[in-house]
Amino acid sequence: MKRFTRWRLSLLLVIMAFILSGCGEPYLSSLRPAGEVAKKQFHLMLLSTAIMVLVILVVTTLFVIVLIRFRRKDDRIPEQVEGSHKLEVIWTVIPIILILILALPTVKATLALGNMSGMEDEDAVVVNVRASLYWWEFEYPNEGIVTSQELVVPTDEKIFFNLTASDVKHSFWVPALGGTLDTNTDNVNTFWLQIDSDAAEEAGNLFYGKCAELCGPSHALMDSKVRAVSRDEYDRWIKGMKAAKEPQKPETALAKKGEEIFNEKGCISCHAVTSANSTIEAARIGPNLTDFGERAYVVGILQNNKEELKKWLKNPESVKPANKMTGTYEELTEEELDALAEYLLSLKVTE
Amino acid sequence: MNSYAQKRGFLATLWDYLTTVDHKKIAILYLVAGGFFFVLGGIEALLIRVQLAVPNNDFMSADMFNQVMTMHGTTMIFLAAMPLLFALMNAVLPLQIGARDVAFPFINALGFWLFLFGGIFLNLSWFLGGAPDAGWTSYASLSLASEGKRIDFYTLGLQISGFGTLMAGINFIVTIINMRTTGMTYMRMPMFTWTTFVACSLILFAFPPLTISIFFLIFDRLFGAQFFNVDMGGNTIIWEHLFWIFGHPEVYILVLPAFGIFSEVISTFSRKRLFGYASMVFATVLIGFLGFMVWAHHMFTTGLGPIANAIFAVATMAIAVPTGIKIFNWLLTMWGGSIKLTTPMLYAVAFIPSFVIGGVTGIMNAASVADYQYHDTYFVVGHFHYVILGGVVFAVLAGLHFYWPKMFGTMLNETLGKITFWLFLIGFHLTFFVQHFLGLMGMPRRTFTFLEGQGLETGNYISSIGSVLMAVASVILVINIIITSVKNKKVGNDPWGDGRTLEWSISSPPPYYNFKQLPLVRSIDAYWHEKMEGRKEMPPAEPLGDIHMPNPSFIPFMISFGLFIAAFGAMYRPDYSWGLPVLIGGLVITFGSMLVRSLKDDLGTYIKKEELDDDKGVKA
Numbered sequence: 024m025k026r027f028t029r030w031r032l033s034l035l036l037v038i039m040a041f042i043l044s045g046c047g048e049p050y051l052s053s054l055r056p057a058g059e060v061a062k063k064q065f066h067l068m069l070l071s072t073a074i075m076v077l078v079i080l081v082v083t084t085l086f087v088i089v090l091i092r093f094r095r096k097d098d099r100i101p102e103q104v105e106g107s108h109k110l111e112v113i114w115t116v117i118p119i120i121l122i123l124i125l126a127l128p129t130v131k132a133t134l135a136l137g138n139m140s141g142m143e144d145e146d147a148v149v150v151n152v153r154a155s156l157y158w159w160e161f162e163y164p165n166e167g168i169v170t171s172q173e174l175v176v177p178t179d180e181k182i183f184f185n186l187t188a189s190d191v192k193h194s195f196w197v198p199a200l201g202g203t204l205d206t207n208t209d210n211v212n213t214f215w216l217q218i219d220s221d222a223a224e225e226a227g228n229l230f231y232g233k234c235a236e237l238c239g240p241s242h243a244l245m246d247s248k249v250r251a252v253s254r255d256e257y258d259r260w261i262k263g264m265k266a267a268k269e270p271q272k273p274e275t276a277l278a279k280k281g282e283e284i285f286n287e288k289g290c291i292s293c294h295a296v297t298s299a300n301s302t303i304e305a306a307r308i309g310p311n312l313t314d315f316g317e318r319a320y321v322v323g324i325l326q327n328n329k330e331e332l333k334k335w336l337k338n339p340e341s342v343k344p345a346n347k348m349t350g351t352y353e354e355l356t357e358e359e360l361d362a363l364a365e366y367l368l369s370l371k372v373t374e
Numbered sequence: 375m376n377s378y379a380q381k382r383g384f385l386a387t388l389w390d391y392l393t394t395v396d397h398k399k400i401a402i403l404y405l406v407a408g409g410f411f412f413v414l415g416g417i418e419a420l421l422i423r424v425q426l427a428v429p430n431n432d433f434m435s436a437d438m439f440n441q442v443m444t445m446h447g448t449t450m451i452f453l454a455a456m457p458l459l460f461a462l463m464n465a466v467l468p469l470q471i472g473a474r475d476v477a478f479p480f481i482n483a484l485g486f487w488l489f490l491f492g493g494i495f496l497n498l499s500w501f502l503g504g505a506p507d508a509g510w511t512s513y514a515s516l517s518l519a520s521e522g523k524r525i526d527f528y529t530l531g532l533q534i535s536g537f538g539t540l541m542a543g544i545n546f547i548v549t550i551i552n553m554r555t556t557g558m559t560y561m562r563m564p565m566f567t568w569t570t571f572v573a574c575s576l577i578l579f580a581f582p583p584l585t586i587s588i589f590f591l592i593f594d595r596l597f598g599a600q601f602f603n604v605d606m607g608g609n610t611i612i613w614e615h616l617f618w619i620f621g622h623p624e625v626y627i628l629v630l631p632a633f634g635i636f637s638e639v640i641s642t643f644s645r646k647r648l649f650g651y652a653s654m655v656f657a658t659v660l661i662g663f664l665g666f667m668v669w670a671h672h673m674f675t676t677g678l679g680p681i682a683n684a685i686f687a688v689a690t691m692a693i694a695v696p697t698g699i700k701i702f703n704w705l706l707t708m709w710g711g712s713i714k715l716t717t718p719m720l721y722a723v724a725f726i727p728s729f730v731i732g733g734v735t736g737i738m739n740a741a742s743v744a745d746y747q748y749h750d751t752y753f754v755v756g757h758f759h760y761v762i763l764g765g766v767v768f769a770v771l772a773g774l775h776f777y778w779p780k781m782f783g784t785m786l787n788e789t790l791g792k793i794t795f796w797l798f799l800i801g802f803h804l805t806f807f808v809q810h811f812l813g814l815m816g817m818p819r820r821t822f823t824f825l826e827g828q829g830l831e832t833g834n835y836i837s838s839i840g841s842v843l844m845a846v847a848s849v850i851l852v853i854n855i856i857i858t859s860v861k862n863k864k865v866g867n868d869p870w871g872d873g874r875t876l877e878w879s880i881s882s883p884p885p886y887y888n889f890k891q892l893p894l895v896r897s898i899d900a901y902w903h904e905k906m907e908g909r910k911e912m913p914p915a916e917p918l919g920d921i922h923m924p925n926p927s928f929i930p931f932m933i934s935f936g937l938f939i940a941a942f943g944a945m946y947r948p949d950y951s952w953g954l955p956v957l958i959g960g961l962v963i964t965f966g967s968m969l970v971r972s973l974k975d976d977l978g979t980y981i982k983k984e985e986l987d988d989d990k991g992v993k994a
Binding site: 046047048051052053054061063064065067068071072074075078079082083085086089090093094095096097099100101102103104105106107110111114115118119121122125126129130132133134136137138186188190191192194196198199201202203204205207208209210212231233234235236237238239240241242243244246324344345 | 435436437439440508509513515516519604609610611644645646647649650651652653675676677679680681683684687688691692694695698699701702703705706708709710711712713714715723726727730731734735737738740741742743744745746747748749750751811814815816818819820821822823824825828829830906
């Protein structure tokens with residue numbers, strides 16, 4: 024019995040450690056829900072956890088009593104009880120009731136989250152998510168623009184998503200905003216999210232997304248970002264993106280040189296620097312870079328500054344194993360890297 | 375013939391095991407092979423935890439991690455958990471129902487060799503260009519995209535071992551239906567027999583979908599079919615459905631026999647008959663039935679739509695009811711009993727709260743909308759390890775300690791056993807409890823690393839420490855087995871003293887014909903009943919007479935070996951000209967062996983009555 028208590032104690036300590044370390048980061052954790060969908064899911068988590076803790080308590084109580092009271096003390100043969108109808112009915116009926124308590128809100132929430140009405144409206148914010156090894160493309164069909172890696176959306180309104188994958192199955196997950204939905208190669212999946220402006224502010228307006236379905240070596244590094252901004256700021260971004268019909272003219276000499284390298288080394292054949300979604304999906308081989316200079320991260324995981332960017336361009340394999348960019352261009356000299364990074368970081372649409 | 379006690383050379387012993395059709399020896403084969411793969415899968419698990427102990431670790435490359443992770447899952451499910459359960463079933467089940475062997479001893483051996491050759495084939499991938507890397511679920515778009523031969527090792531290896539599993543399942547079903555001794559009615563069968571019966575029925579219906587889906591994948595990858603190629607009109611979601619129509623019942627195939635073992639252990643060491651036996655049987659059958667109705671809860675996020683998700687959510691929750699019945703029945707079995715905390719009983723007792731945690735997180739997963747947040751995260755990893763370790767591995771360890779004397783005639787050391795238990799229990803909770811939180815905090819599963827500063831460091835570190843404790847526990851278990859085998863102190867029929875079922879009424883290990891005279895069963899817990907009436911042995915159901923026993927055969931080995939060769943041929947056929955002849959050659963070996971078996975009469979042998987009389991002295 025003593026040893027048993029000690030085990031409980033160590034378990035408790037582990038739990039305590041977790042409570043102390045908080046419930047994860049506000050930009051990543053599903054325990055810090057930042058929008059309606061995540062909240063619905065969080066409430067269901069709480070309800071189910073409460074019911075389940077109740078079950079665990081009942082079982083554990085019985086369990087402890089049994090282990091204290093009925094240890095072998097002598098050689099007596101206990102009475103051979105066949106069963107008890109009354110008890111068996113009780114522990115059949117009570118679980119059924121508990122399950123009904125959980126099932127009804129589950130069904131209700133499932134249907135609510137599956138309700139896509141409003142998606143067809145002309146002014147609805149619709150995003151086509153296309154997952155590829157190991158990057159994300161976000162197309163805004165109503166606006167006719169494309170961006171990559173970093174999704175920009177307005178807070179406090181419904182955002183509708185069409186999800187698909189271009190090579191193998193991935194899964195689009197932004198834990199703080201809502202649960203995952205697979206991007207299949209076979210069909211288009213739809214769901215919606217909504218982000219609270221307060222929560223967005225707390226998370227620094229940038230939520231972290233993950234790929235939830237094993238897709239290859241860099242599955243762990245296939246992160247996306249969601250920049251949640253006010254409607255005004257969103258409109259400004261859309262306007263800037265729409266205006267970027269022609270490649271931007273770099274201002275500094277270094278950046279100009281970078282643009283030349285970008286075109287000559289063949290970067291341009293996979294990466295567009297204009298925002299229009301006029302080319303077909305299959306031709307959009309690599310992430311669109313139109314607003315690259317305004318993104319917080321390079322390839323979803325590195326801080327977007329010159330040093331990290333150069334690290335990526337110099338040896339992509341060391342950053343994201345098995346990515347599709349490795350080996351598609353000749354090795355770049357230090358000067359070329361400088362110029363290219365300067366150029367890429369100058370690509371901005373809202374200034 | 376009567377050779378189990380004789381000293382023999384190594385080669386003779388080897389040949390004996392290569393040709394045996396005796397369920398007790400096949401049990402030992404399953405135990406050794408399953409134990410080997412368990413250690414292998416355990417080492418893979420440790421490598422995973424080393425890699426994930428700290429963020430941005432470069433202990434393993436991403437590619438290597440995916441191979442290790444895939445092989446860990448595949449090995450543990452197909453090559454460790456199931457064979458270890460088969461080991462216990464083979465060792466105990468015929469004894470429990472008062473039979474001299476299984477219904478088809480030849481097929482029993484064939485099942486084992488198929489499993490072993492499939493497992494070896496799968497693991498040879500490590501030396502031949504890399505192991506499978508698409509997860510144990512091997513979802514079609516990823517497995518088609520995987521280059522080289524990796525996935526072919528998975529498909530062909532699992533196909534061969536899957537045949538073996540299917541055969542073993544059918545064999546046990548027929549054995550239980552046909553081979554019960556006089557008086558052993560269905561409702562007097564020990565709970566382990568019942569759960570094996572239901573689990574094997576699940577195998578019968580669940581493995582064909584797996585076989586089909588794996589054949590689809592084999593044809594796609596090796597013979598130019600397009601079942602899963604979306605560009606050619608194929609569909610990858612079909613793989614998910616077929617895989618989970620197998621995959622979900624598979625959970626119950628594993629956990630139901632585990633329930634059976636715990637029922638036996640709890641009842642024995644509480645000195646009480648199982649509380650609510652009839653409702654236990656009912657719950658087992660119901661779990662088996664419902665197990666087929668819920669596969670799509672593994673696909674809540676595939677995009678089946680809200681209606682399908684809602685239906686499967688409610689169906690999944692329903693499984694909690696029969697499972698709850700079982701938990702309370704076990705508690706009430708102990709209630710009022712006389713509990714002795716032996717090593718097997720410790721596992722059984724610890725199983726109850728551990729499994730309840732795994733069960734309730736299962737119900738949390740069933741709430742479809744909330745599952746969108748759990749799906750493919752470490753929450754799910756935590757959940758199913760609670761079910762499979764807390765349920766199945768605990769049961770295997772309990773069963774191993776419990777039945778070791780019946781299998782080998784000597785008892786494992788209790789002190790070492792208890793040390794193993796405590797280390798394993800603490801390590802288990804340390805490793806997997808935190809993983810629930812890691813998942814909720816945003817860590818997807820099957821990730822080869824995690825980034826710094828996202829709040830995931832502490833949890834992963836704790837989890838890695840826990841896994842080391844489990845490794846230490848396993849090492850102590852192995853030491854225990856070695857010490858016990860060296861000492862080899864023989865024990866009698868009923869070494870635990872509280873045996874209730876038929877297997878404890880005969881010597882440990884039993885003679886190779888099991889029962890000199892088949893026993894007469896007069897009650898549930900037949901042996902206990904006779905003990906309480908003051909008898910030491912079971913009353914016989916037949917007069918002493920000649921016993922018909924099957925002959926040993928090398929053909930099962932050859933049939934399996936042929937498929938093993940053929941698999942290499944099939945795999946290398948697209949690349950090398952020798953592939954096709956090897957494929958055909960392998961199939962010739964297999965079908966040739968089957969032909970020999972069909973054409974050659976094998977009527978078995980008789981043990982003469984007189985020989986049995988001589989044996990009286992040997993039997994304790």
